Amino acid sequence: MTEVEPGVSGGRPRIMWFRRDLRLGDLPALVRAAEGAGGVVGLFVADPMLLSQSARSRRLAAAVEALDRSMAGALLVRAGDPASVVGEVAAEVGATEVHISADCAPYGRRRDADVAAALDRGGRRLVATGSSYAISPGRVTKADGTPYRVFTPFYRAWRDHGWPPPPGSPVGPDRPIGSPPDVPEVGWIRLPGLGSAGLLRHVAHLDCPEPTTGPEGVGEAAALRRWADFCSGDLADYATLRDRADLAGTSRLSAHLRFGEIHPRTLLRDLSRFGDAPGAEAFRREIAFREFYADVLWHHPRSATSSLDRRFDDHMVYRNGPTADADFEAWCEGRTGFPFVDAGMRQLLYEGWMHNRVRMVVASFLVKDLHLPWWRGARWFMSRLRDGDLASNAAGWQWTAGCGTDAAPFHRIFNPVSQGKRFDPDGDYVRRYVPELRGLPGSAAHEPWLHPLLAPDYPPRIVDHAAERLAALDRHRQMRTAAEDS
Numbered sequence: 001m002t003e004v005e006p007g008v009s010g011g012r013p014r015i016m017w018f019r020r021d022l023r024l025g026d027l028p029a030l031v032r033a034a035e036g037a038g039g040v041v042g043l044f045v046a047d048p049m050l051l052s053q054s055a056r057s058r059r060l061a062a063a064v065e066a067l068d069r070s071m072a073g074a075l076l077v078r079a080g081d082p083a084s085v086v087g088e089v090a091a092e093v094g095a096t097e098v099h100i101s102a103d104c105a106p107y108g109r110r111r112d113a114d115v116a117a118a119l120d121r122g123g124r125r126l127v128a129t130g131s132s133y134a135i136s137p138g139r140v141t142k143a144d145g146t147p148y149r150v151f152t153p154f155y156r157a158w159r160d161h162g163w164p165p166p167p168g169s170p171v172g173p174d175r176p177i178g179s180p181p182d183v184p185e186v187g188w189i190r191l192p193g194l195g196s197a198g199l200l201r202h203v204a205h206l207d208c209p210e211p212t213t214g215p216e217g218v219g220e221a222a223a224l225r226r227w228a229d230f231c232s233g234d235l236a237d238y239a240t241l242r243d244r245a246d247l248a249g250t251s252r253l254s255a256h257l258r259f260g261e262i263h264p265r266t267l268l269r270d271l272s273r274f275g276d277a278p279g280a281e282a283f284r285r286e287i288a289f290r291e292f293y294a295d296v297l298w299h300h301p302r303s304a305t306s307s308l309d310r311r312f313d314d315h316m317v318y319r320n321g322p323t324a325d326a327d328f329e330a331w332c333e334g335r336t337g338f339p340f341v342d343a344g345m346r347q348l349l350y351e352g353w354m355h356n357r358v359r360m361v362v363a364s365f366l367v368k369d370l371h372l373p374w375w376r377g378a379r380w381f382m383s384r385l386r387d388g389d390l391a392s393n394a395a396g397w398q399w400t401a402g403c404g405t406d407a408a409p410f411h412r413i414f415n416p417v418s419q420g421k422r423f424d425p426d427g428d429y430v431r432r433y434v435p436e437l438r439g440l441p442g443s444a445a446h447e448p449w450l451h452p453l454l455a456p457d458y459p460p461r462i463v464d465h466a467a468e469r470l471a472a473l474d475r476h477r478q479m480r481t482a483a484e485d486s
């Protein structure tokens with residue numbers, strides 16, 4: 001990595017504006033920015049819109065700091081509205097091009113349109129190359145050009161479409177998984193700014209007790225290490241063990257992917273070495289789910305907050321009022337009296353992450369046992385998850401609530417006890433997160449009401465699951481009738 005004075009090497013400097021791509025390797029936008037002869041300003045804009053009170057903001061700040069470290073402190077951090085800040089920095093260094101990876105979520109699309117218009121007025125260009133996905137949302141369509149609504153045909157078309165290899169990285173068996181990224185030779189230009197430590201200070205006041213990192217660490221090097229470990233270990237059994245909440249059998253790459261510390265193209269290239277082995281194939285499908293949900297949000301930006309099946313918003317009756325609020329609080333704090341649900345919600349509180357199977361079970365519980373609207377739970381998840389991603393979160397919730405594209409049928413209602421016994425057979429997961437249950441051996445931890453003397457401090461169940469299941473089915477029937485009559 002070299003450093004240059006603005007303009008000294010002849011050409012005009014270019015700006016690489018980092019957003020959801022906080023890495024240096026496998027980054028086509030940076031490769032393009034570095035093609036100019038005048039050096040590159042690496043810019044991160046601390047946009048108040050993105051520094052909300054959430055675990056995600058703290059994780060973001062840590063990711064920016066890691067990126068800055070990998071650039072030997074050359075990352076320029078400025079605070080403010082990107083529509084003004086990006087143009088100001090470009091004017092300061094005389095850049096005519098600002099390079100980005102496209103942001104495909106609704107806010108990012110609007111923001112980038114505003115920034116492009118502002119730059120255009122100053123005779124400058126916003127140049128997008130690549131995105132956070134192997135295939136950018138909107139590209140995989142049916143033969144008639146319409147989007148897929150069902151995952152499996154999307155998956156087939158997505159695989160057939162294919163994706164380019166990571167730029168600048170030789171493809172082939174000689175290059176070890178998790179090796180350091182191929183960083184293009186970039187002449188970084190340093191400018192005075194907040195510095196990434198300033199950004200951390202900026203979000204440090206947030207009322208958010210979660211750690212900024214999980215066991216998977218933060219930053220590009222940590223992401224590559226995590227991926228290499230996973231490939232040489234748990235990937236082989238991923239197809240059979242990924243649903244087990246008590247085992248650390250999943251990749252824990254979600255926050256790394258969320259902040260672009262690793263790109264799915266890198267993962268897919270490495271997966272191809274395992275062919276169609278069950279673990280690799282199952283993992284490829286999960287990556288494709290992430291891409292499918294981004295595609296859904298791309299075509300239906302309103303689905304971030306509204307049900308794709310409009311009947312649910314127009315005709316479903318949800319509970320509200322003080323008792324509904326009290327139940328919501330019990331759910332948020334992991335005090336529902338259902339061990340598997342409470343363990344998941346406490347894992348979310350303590351770690352800012354939750355196992356996928358448990359996300360489905362706690363979401364089902366909120367919607368179908370407590371009869372609360374999915375978007376209340378989705379908002380709570382977004383405030384607490386370090387990997388909070390609008391597309392995957394809204395789609396995960398809508399899938400569970402039965403109102404999304406390709407959703408689970410509403411009548412498939414998870415039983416929180418049998419799910420717990422199946423996916424945490426020895427009760428290790430619930431005992432890890434719910435200390436009140438530690439006196440109960442094995443799977444008895446899933447039914448503390450059968451052994452009240454062994455778990456005296458654990459709260460009683462706030463609902464009767466069998467009764468609420470019937471109530472949920474009834475609400476669904478009423479919704480369908482109301483929709484037909486309207």
Ligand SMILES: Cc1cc2nc3c(=O)[nH]c(=O)nc-3n(C[C@H](O)[C@H](O)[C@H](O)COP(=O)(O)OP(=O)(O)OC[C@H]3O[C@@H](n4cnc5c(N)ncnc54)[C@H](O)[C@@H]3O)c2cc1C
Pocket residue numbers: 242250251252253254255257258286287289290293354355356357359360363381385387388389390392393394396397400
């Ligand atoms: C209600 C609900 C809310 C969710 N909210 C989010 C969210 O905000 N952010 C998020 O990244 N994922 C979300 N998911 C999907 C999934 O739970 C997480 O991606 C996964 O648990 C992350 O752990 P991992 O990296 O170890 O996953 P692995 O099992 O190792 O999977 C590898 C990667 O594939 C992707 N992936 C796996 N499962 C899914 C899935 N069902 N949908 C979309 N992508 C998937 C993720 O990027 C993940 O990192 C949600 C699921 C549900 C049911």
